[in-house]
Amino acid sequence: MSTTKFSSPVHPGVILMEEFLKSSGQPVELFASKVDLSCDVIHRFIAGELAITREVAVRFSRQLGTVPQMWLELQTRYERQCGFQPPMPSTGYTENEGDDNDRDGGSYAHSFETPGSAN
Numbered sequence: 001m002s003t004t005k006f007s008s009p010v011h012p013g014v015i016l017m018e019e020f021l022k023s024s025g026q027p028v029e030l031f032a033s034k035v036d037l038s039c040d041v042i043h044r045f046i047a048g049e050l051a052i053t054r055e056v057a058v059r060f061s062r063q064l065g066t067v068p069q070m071w072l073e074l075q076t077r078y079e080r081q082c083g084f085q086p087p088m089p090s091t092g093y094t095e096n097e098g099d100d101n102d103r104d105g106g107s108y109a110h111s112f113e114t115p116g117s118a119n
Contacts, residue, residue: 009081011048012074020064035059051075 021031032042036059044050052060052075057068078084 012052013045017046034063
């Protein structure tokens with residue numbers, strides 16, 4: 001991983017793109033298929049529209065040679081820097097129990113708004 005410096009809060013999706021995908025030359029489409037999520041979901045992570053959840057952290061880590069805790073800590077740090085209050089566990093998640101082929105993120109991803117954004 002390179003040592004890119006960021007001065008404002010940086011969403012883990014930006015780190016995914018800049019530090020992992022761009023530096024390795026891996027296309028988003030290939031990464032999306034490797035982590036079994038749609039390209040749209042990966043693009044939404046990169047745009048900072050989706051939060052990294054435990055399941056996504058595990059999927060990213062398996063493909064990128066990192067540990068899930070890294071992604072979860074990056075997400076937590078981002079949310080704190082933005083003043084974001086995470087939803088209660090039952091809020092912000094889509095109900096999609098038992099669907100292992102959930103390529104749109106489903107219960108594995110939740111959207112949130114950062115101050116000044118309109119999602």
